[in-house]
Amino acid sequence: MRRTLGLALAMVLLASAAAAHADGRDVLEELGPCMAGAGLPADPECLAAFDVDGDGDVDLHDFAALQAGVDPVGACCFDNYSCEILTEAACLAAGGGGEWLGAGSECGQCTLVRIRAITFGGTGSTTIKHDCAYPPCSSYGTQQWLDANHDGDVLDAGDHDYPVAYARNSHVTLSGVQFWVSPSGTASGVQVRGYGPDGLTFTGTGNLSGSTLNVSGTLVSEGTLPNTVKYYPSFDIVWEVAFDGVNFVDGGTSSTRLYVTRSTPLGDCLESYFHISTQAADGLADEQPVIDAIWAEFADREVYNVDGERLGYYRGVLCASYCTYYSAPELVYYTTSQCGGWADLLRQCFRTQGLNSSVFVTAEPLTSALPLDCGSYPSSAAGFLVKNYTFNGWGTSCTAYPFSFNDPCGYYAAWPSPTCTDATGLPGQDNPNPASWFARHFIVKINMAYYDPSYGAGPFTGTQEQANMQWELGAMAGYFGRAEASSSRAGVRKDIAQTRETYFDQ
Structure with a gap:
């Protein structure tokens, strides 16, 4: 099928090129059957004869190069961040600071864009706190995602990836969205869009100054989070940017831990409470099923904090007085506790899901x-x-x-x-x-x-x-x-x- 489509397209182009290249008609007619299409192996004889740009296949780039008199074509990148596929000579003649990237290059290679920073917030959001033994514990920063050296990950010194939380059925609101762009320049009204999980999308515009593209205002998701408890170990947003408003280029991907709770969280809001309760009740919404699911996480006697450390009861001691940890914060931080810490942890997990009717007995x-x-x-x-x-x-x-x-x-x-x-x-x-x-x-x-x-x-x-x-x-x-x-x-x-x-x- 793809060979047939390639041949058909080649024949159309041949018809338009025949007058201008009558002396090369025989060569062009031979090229058509060689256009096997993406993903299909090319005939070695075809490659030898027609792979003008040397990229290992015979495609429209090669066809256009032959039409132009065997001059290869590639991406011509202009100062206003637009692009055309041209020969090198045509690119230099076009003005506008056109830079030709070489035979077979694509427009997506003109500009390198990387998402650099995002702040999550808005209605329905809750600030999560670090685990610590003795509250008040410090909150994670409000700029939850930062790729400081714009290398496409948040694994380096100066980078961070902080967790975020929303009540179910909420919109996700982003602000302070920032991209790094190369080459640097100046542009306004740059179109930005992002594609998140479960059909959530984000759109906005920004202004480029130097190598920094700042998106204006807030980006509120089109669509809401699920109407259930949900744990996203990696809430990925795939970003795209169009400097000309039409041709979108890859803007990188941001990935954030995101917890969706049944209701607005109560209590200390330590991350381990979100980690335990949200994973346990994932996909549930009604009160009793959420309670049952959280309890099941305790009933098997395998409970882990957000760092993956298993939590214990009087670990290593037979005298109760030798364990001096009594509370949920101490339990998730030191990983062991008396009974009071375990009762507190179960209550904190309920409260993190907005369930406030539990009591100590x-x-x-x-x-x-x-x-x-x-x-x-x-x-x-x-x-x-x-x-x-x-x-x-x-x-x-x-x-x-x-x-x-x-x-x-x-x-x-x-x-x-x-x-x-x-x-x-x-x-x-x-x-x-x-x-x-x-x-x-x-x-x-x-x-x-x-x-x-x-x-x-x-x-x-x-x-x-x-x-x-x-x-x-x-x-x-x-x-x-x-x-x-x-x-x-x-x-x-x-x-x-x-x-x-x-x-x-x-």
Whole structure:
């Protein structure tokens, strides 16, 4: 088909050239069948006879060169950034500072244009902050994309590529759009257009001064972002520029991390919160499916911050006091935390998607359901043990807390041969046997369901008491208190299945 089209076009041109080149009619008639078309191999004899510009094929450039008397043609670039395909002689004679780029050259080679800078903003946008341990954390700069040395990437010193965020169904608004242009010059009313993902387009005009083309005002996308949560690891905009208003040349590509949230984000707005929650809920819009998708990211006990580091629960310690990180910012920055940090992180992920109804829930021993211990000043259980523990016969004289226990922190005096010992436990986030000896534990409640992100456990549903009982059955091994009046050694009693011995404070 392409050979046929090439031949047909050649014949048309032959007809118009016959009078002017009657003496070369035989050569031109032979050239027509050699125009195989793009992507098809050229006959070696054709190349030898007709590849005037030496570019490895026989095309209209060669045909035009033969028409002009075997003078090859190529791009003629003018000072006003326009271009024509001419012979070298015709280019020099045309005036206007015409520069001929050589046989077979194309107009797209006349001008080199590279996108240099972009600022994202407008209605629906949210400023993202760097991860840091102790807020307030610093915001990323407002000029989110900068290729300072205009080499086509943002990998060099002085370059940057900062993340941006928009609420779903928003227009993307750009300002401060700037290109680098070579050769330098002066031009006004330069047409600029960009093609983004999902059909978003941007159009505007700018003025060239020297090597800098500044686009005027703001460019608001034609079309909106999806009406769902969406994560773009690379929000690519392919840019084109037309100095003559007609012939567009490549302007390079900008690539930015872009997060589309369900609603306007709340809270600290650290990037890891966007990274975790937006990737998890990608493609969703309704509240409960978004909650479920975010929770699924925690339930598999594989959660990563924006730097790709896996987050852990009491990583490397069995004594809770040895981990001094309690909050979501500390967790995403230091990559480990107590239960409070994990509960905070789940809430921050919900809040980043505009969901503000989640609350902290404290789980503690239910004093009314547990007996007094055997200390000098008896009190109910001081705390609980999270599964798993091994019980090997009574070791204390305290019938209420009969199993002798040595706590991992050494707060209580040690027994020589404890009968309640730690075993590989209920796995936590990135930890098969985390710390498991606590006075209390923090979880999260949203939409009448309870979630324990430290262990990826839940949701627990029903009434508050029913959810409490579900959680307790899955987590509790026993409860500890003082086992002797005359010393500070600890004893443990086993959890009684189907008897609620803990409580949720809400």
